[in-house]
Amino acid sequence: MFRFSKPALAQVxxxxxxxxxxxxxxxxxxxxxxxxxxxxxxxxxxxxxxxxFAGLPKGSGSVSDGETVWEGKCAVCHGTFGESNKVxxxxxxxVTKDDVKSGHVAALKRPDYPGRTTFMKxxxxxxxxxxxxxxxxWNAPKSLTNDQVYAVLAYMLxxxxxxxxxxxxxEQTIHDVQKMMPNRDGMTYDHAMWPSAAFSGKKMKPDTHxxxxxxxxxxxxxxxxxxxxxxxxxxxNIADQNRHVGQVRGQTTGPSAADSAAKKHPxxxxxxxxxxxxxHAVDTKLVGPSYRDVAEKYKGQDVSALLFKKVREGGExxxxxxxxxxxxxxxxxxxxxxxxxxxxxxxxx
Amino acid sequence: MQRGSDTDLEAxxxxxxxxxxxxxxxxxxxxxxxxxxxxGRRDFLRGAFxxxxxxxxxxxxxxESPKGDEMILKPQTxxxxxxxxxxxxxxxxxxxYEGGLIRRQSPGLTQVAGASVSFMPLQGMFGIITPSGLHFxxxxxxxxxxxxxxxxxxxxxxxxxxxxxxxxxxxxxxMRFPSVSRMHFIECGANTGMEWGNVAxxxxxxxxxxxxxxxxxxxxLRTLLEDCGVDWKKAKFVLAEGGDGSAMTRxxxxxxxxxxxVIVAYGMNGEMLRPENGYPLRLVVPGxxxxxxxxxxxxxxxxxxxxxxxxxxxxxxxxMPDGQHRQYTSIQEAKSVITSPSGGQTLLEKGFYNITxxxxxxRGKIARVDVSFDGGINWVEAKLQTPVLSKCLxxxxxxxxxxxxxxxxxxxxxDETGYVQPGYRMLRExxxxxxxxHNNAIQSWKVVESGDVGNVxxx
Numbered sequence: 077m078f079r080f081s082k083p084a085l086a087q088v089x090x091x092x093x094x095x096x097x098x099x100x101x102x103x104x105x106x107x108x109x110x111x112x113x114x115x116x117x118x119x120x121x122x123x124x125x126x127x128x129f130a131g132l133p134k135g136s137g138s139v140s141d142g143e144t145v146w147e148g149k150c151a152v153c154h155g156t157f158g159e160s161n162k163v164x165x166x167x168x169x170x171v172t173k174d175d176v177k178s179g180h181v182a183a184l185k186r187p188d189y190p191g192r193t194t195f196m197k198x199x200x201x202x203x204x205x206x207x208x209x210x211x212x213x214w215n216a217p218k219s220l221t222n223d224q225v226y227a228v229l230a231y232m233l234x235x236x237x238x239x240x241x242x243x244x245x246x247e248q249t250i251h252d253v254q255k256m257m258p259n260r261d262g263m264t265y266d267h268a269m270w271p272s273a274a275f276s277g278k279k280m281k282p283d284t285h286x287x288x289x290x291x292x293x294x295x296x297x298x299x300x301x302x303x304x305x306x307x308x309x310x311x312x313n314i315a316d317q318n319r320h321v322g323q324v325r326g327q328t329t330g331p332s333a334a335d336s337a338a339k340k341h342p343x344x345x346x347x348x349x350x351x352x353x354x355x356h357a358v359d360t361k362l363v364g365p366s367y368r369d370v371a372e373k374y375k376g377q378d379v380s381a382l383l384f385k386k387v388r389e390g391g392e393x394x395x396x397x398x399x400x401x402x403x404x405x406x407x408x409x410x411x412x413x414x415x416x417x418x419x420x421x422x423x424x425x
Numbered sequence: 426m427q428r429g430s431d432t433d434l435e436a437x438x439x440x441x442x443x444x445x446x447x448x449x450x451x452x453x454x455x456x457x458x459x460x461x462x463x464x465g466r467r468d469f470l471r472g473a474f475x476x477x478x479x480x481x482x483x484x485x486x487x488x489e490s491p492k493g494d495e496m497i498l499k500p501q502t503x504x505x506x507x508x509x510x511x512x513x514x515x516x517x518x519x520x521x522y523e524g525g526l527i528r529r530q531s532p533g534l535t536q537v538a539g540a541s542v543s544f545m546p547l548q549g550m551f552g553i554i555t556p557s558g559l560h561f562x563x564x565x566x567x568x569x570x571x572x573x574x575x576x577x578x579x580x581x582x583x584x585x586x587x588x589x590x591x592x593x594x595x596x597x598x599x600m601r602f603p604s605v606s607r608m609h610f611i612e613c614g615a616n617t618g619m620e621w622g623n624v625a626x627x628x629x630x631x632x633x634x635x636x637x638x639x640x641x642x643x644x645x646l647r648t649l650l651e652d653c654g655v656d657w658k659k660a661k662f663v664l665a666e667g668g669d670g671s672a673m674t675r676x677x678x679x680x681x682x683x684x685x686x687v688i689v690a691y692g693m694n695g696e697m698l699r700p701e702n703g704y705p706l707r708l709v710v711p712g713x714x715x716x717x718x719x720x721x722x723x724x725x726x727x728x729x730x731x732x733x734x735x736x737x738x739x740x741x742x743x744x745m746p747d748g749q750h751r752q753y754t755s756i757q758e759a760k761s762v763i764t765s766p767s768g769g770q771t772l773l774e775k776g777f778y779n780i781t782x783x784x785x786x787x788r789g790k791i792a793r794v795d796v797s798f799d800g801g802i803n804w805v806e807a808k809l810q811t812p813v814l815s816k817c818l819x820x821x822x823x824x825x826x827x828x829x830x831x832x833x834x835x836x837x838x839x840d841e842t843g844y845v846q847p848g849y850r851m852l853r854e855x856x857x858x859x860x861x862x863h864n865n866a867i868q869s870w871k872v873v874e875s876g877d878v879g880n881v882x883x884x
Binding site (some may be wrong): 107110113117121126127161185211218250283285287289293300302320323326362420 | 444501515522523525526529531532533536537538539540548549565566579580581583584590591592593594595597598601623624625626627628631651652661662664666670671672674678680712713717722724726728730731732733734735738740742743744745746747748749750751752753754755756760765766768769770771772773778779783793795799800801802803804805806824833836839842845846847848849851852855856857859863870877878879880881882883884
């Protein structure tokens with residue numbers, strides 16, 4: 077065991093005392109880390125808008141201004157009328173004049189109603205302002221001015237038939253709009269999945285009350301649903317998604333990945349490596365058309381140069397309203413190979 | 426080496442031949458059993474992929490020898506030649522034979538991969554910790570690998586009264602604070618969401634794979650709020666905001682922050698967070714659905730009212746049969762699932778199996794797990810594997826001797842509050858089938874005579 081000699085110990089004590097005198101001891105919970113945020117820094121980041129409109133910036137935008145913004149920046153993903161489900165869930169539709177009066181969207185009670193749009197669900201107009209400003213357009217978030225956010229929101233309200241064609245949304249009129257939101261009374265806090273009584277003022281209990289039963293817990297076992305045959309191969313070959321050692325194997329539900337990989341056409345690999353397959357597939361429509369559909373459309377025509385230009389420079393209109401972005405990174409030779417392969421119907425071998 | 430490359434896949438295909446002396450499955454079933462196996466589904470599969478099955482059976486037969494196992498009798502390359510040196514793979518990767526166990530997307534679930542989900546391969550995992558490279562992903566506007574020296578973290582009040590001093594911290598600052606390391610599960614609120622109305626997907630990767638469990642290292646948010654001089658009496662909620670394009674925002678209850686449970690984390694499983702999981706900083710909100718664990722965390726705002734952000738006012742709201750949406754549903758209630766054997770798998774033969782699975786609760790520790798082999802008529806209590814931690818995955822095991830007859834496997838979790846995981850009938854009676862979120866119903870796997878396991882729902 078190490079021991080201080082007496083003179084050494086005295087020195088340590090002296091040194092400690094001297095240090096203490098030089099700089100007063102700091103409490104261990106006074107970390108002295110970080111620094112004060114400047115007002116400009118807080119302003120730059122604190123852009124949230126609450127349902128009570130705390131944080132709402134001044135500004136204004138008309139329905140017609142909004143239409144311009146919409147067609148330039150929003151329609152490509154959300155459709156001309158906000159109804160598209162091609163890239164995201166639909167925004168507009170499913171609300172009625174009666175809903176605007178009642179504050180409850182009636183279609184939400186109907187199990188047969190297909191899908192739910194944003195305007196069917198959202199209760200608070202602040203939510204849409206806040207989100208559009210912080211996260212839209214999807215590929216250029218935070219690029220809209222406050223006036224543009226007001227305008228595009230005015231246009232969406234108009235598409236939803238909540239405000240008239242000549243409406244101007246601003247930090248004042250937005251309060252009136254809140255009172256017309258079709259699903260404004262459609263939310264409930266009565267559930268046990270928030271860990272406090274902050275909303276309802278009462279501590280809620282869980283909504284199911286299962287018991288631990290161990291023997292003869294029911295008379296019969298009713299299998300209500302199983303995977304339909306056609307869906308067995310929808311997730312590829314399950315054998316390839318399991319370990320090939322252990323107490324089980326995966327079922328063979330499709331061609332093995334090894335087989336598919338071995339048979340791959342060089343151009344197919346090129347398409348994969350160039351990122352084309354993020355939006356296109358050989359025989360099914362994804363965001364963009366399938367290669368088979370492209371080949372079918374131009375069958376018997378010499379369109380190699382046209383297609384080369386379309387891929388290189390991007391384009392829209394030929395296959396619905398989702399635009400093809402310009403592909404500037406693919407080498408000329410590779411692009412020629414790809415175009416020739418696509419026009420042949422993208423054969424796998 | 427990149428996982429899932431062609432070389433790996435070829436290796437996997439070779440490895441698919443069983444390494445044990447074993448008769449092909451067709452041979453150990455009796456004539457009656459084979460007849461029973463020949464239901465429509467198996468016929469469909471056998472017809473379509475007969476060639477593959479024949480290949481497997483042939484390979485197994487070839488390994489039989491009167492003297493014993495060739496793998497023992499003949500010297501193998503790995504026992505008779507020199508292997509790889511140290512640091513051949515400076516950042517180690519799993520065996521090439523494990524290439525099938527990867528994150529996967531569910532076809533048709535979303536239209537664009539930048540706002541989508543990849544599922545964790547639960548069907549092949551052991552214990553409770555998810556390997557970081559297999560952690561499920563959910564991005565709303567794509568992911569970035571942010572330079573940690575350019576990342577800033579701000580705390581401010583919705584008005585100045587909530588914190589005495591709005592502050593900015595760098596990672597250099599944050600990593601000097603006293604740290605804690607804790608193990609917790611993270612589950613997306615929409616996990617099992619595809620199955621509310623009926624069976625929709627084939628395997629546990631897709632039914633339950635939006636869950637992961639890690640050891641997180643960071644600073645309790647409480648410590649940082651106190652460092653800014655928070656007014657605990659006035660503060661009721663905080664807003665967490667991400668630094669990505671979506672600037673993801675969620676309202677967090679102050680109770681959880683005040684308890685010290687909420688962590689501003691930079692570490693995951695002993696290393697820094699992975700970029701897909703929020704490198705260099707994310708919020709950890711134990712027991713609460715994943716969307717609240719804001720990634721690339723750039724700001725915490727303290728206030729007294731909830732924020733109704735897009736992902737708590739348009740999404741992550743639970744539609745009830747009366748047309749009302751439950752808002753701010755956050756806690757993940759007790760849930761469990763058998764991971765092996767599970768949907769899409771095949772039992773190799775009759776006899777002993779270790780039934781294994783995971784249980785978890787957003788309200789605390791798992792108290793018990795029961796397992797049924799007959800679709801919920803009779804149950805046995807499973808053995809919980811240690812550690813059993815609060816708001817963390819718990820592994821359970823049950824021994825089973827399969828007699829070759831049809832069976833329906835289920836697991837049922839009970840947490841320390843006494844809450845018992847419900848069945849589909851009970852859950853649907855309250856919440857209907859259109860909720861999308863927070864489906865914690867008992868999962869059923871049906872085993873047929875062939876050994877095939879399939880996803881079914883039992884009432």
